[in-house]
């Protein structure tokens with residue numbers, strides 16, 4: 480889908496409840512010139528096929544640089560693949576290197592806040608460090624065309640999860656102050672065509688959640704984050720409870736840092752050595768079964784292919800016979 484003169488979106492349907500609608504891969508660059516991909520999905524074949532199919536069907540460019548908005552695996556899973564199969568240079572996020580261990584090739588280019596990626600023909604992408612969803616969250620900004628890429632800092636069809644709320648709210652304010660935004664391209668969900676309203680909505684939404692968290696504590700009882708979460712999100716799909724609890728915890732951390740609430744340390748459960756050992760053993764058995772299943776699958780497919788081309792002689796109890804007439 481064409482978003483602006485230099486931006487295209489490859490929107491891959493996604494069924495994860497955390498990612499309503501789509502997980503998107505964006506291509507930025509002048510037609511026929513160099514292209515940058517922003518995010519490239521999980522390390523599943525369907526993302527690789529989708530991107531290859533899209534490139535073959537729609538693009539007249541090659542991927543010269545592959546970058547990500549943050550280290551999470553649904554954005555960074557295909558960096559090695561993009562490097563090996565497409566020959567792309569890999570750009571990584573500010574603070575992302577230790578978090579991307581094992582997922583990146585040895586040679587990478589480290590981006591920092593304030594950098595510009597120049598794709599030629601006047602297409603220049605600004606790099607903004609916008610932590611909050613994760614410590615290494617980056618946004619990319621094409622000021623001339625009014626396109627902002629937010630990754631999971633702002634989503635298209637839902638609110639997002641926040642790790643550090645203070646930095647997150649500052650990041651939103653920073654994005655809202657950018658001079659020219661016509662459209663936001665998020666990591667998941669629909670393209671956002673009312674960017675200023677949406678950013679303001681996110682800012683207001685966080686202020687409102689903070690009020691709800693404070694209200695839950697006004698009863699005067701000490702509560703855990705989980706208990707607060709159940710009050711603040713009474714009708715939430717239980718599969719999203721953990722994410723919501725994370726949001727409440729990030730509000731609690733910020734309120735505590737500001738001296739507005741008091742916190743009491745919890746007592747961690749002792750790690751159960753036997754259970755850990757059992758889990759390791761279990762994973763080993765699973766790996767073995769998986770390996771065997773793959774072998775069987777391959778053998779079956781080879782056998783059926785062979786049977787198609789050379790039907791087996793075993794079907795005859797007595798084969799047809801011939802002699803000179």
Ligand SMILES: [Zn+2]
Nearest residue numbers: 551553631666
């Ligand atoms: Zn994501």
